[in-house]
Amino acid sequence: MNIFAALKKYGSEYELKDKRDFEESEKAQVKSASVVLSTYGKSVCFIMKSGGQTYVPVSRDSVVNIGDTVDLDKAKILTLEKDGETINRIEI
DSSP states (O other): OOGGGSSOOOOOOEEEEEEEEHHHHHTTTTTEEEEEEETTEEEEEEEEEEEEEEEEBEEEEEEOOOTTTTTTOEEEEEEETTTTTTEEEEEO
8 A cells, every 4th residue: 555645635726626606595594694713713603593603714706804794695605625635615
């Protein structure tokens, strides 16, 4: 077995696999959404109507400020992939 086949690769870039609008059912679950500072830089904090909150990092191409309100009718969900790993980002 090749030693490099099982090792994690560093320095490679994520590739865009999907870019889509928020579905109506997703928007209906959100009470509010705003940009906050998180462990990963800027993230969108989604306050859920059912209670609690969840966070998704902002895409690095987005130009936003901490405290900005996020309009889910304009924001996009990006799905990125690298070496079999899938992550989501919010493009504002």
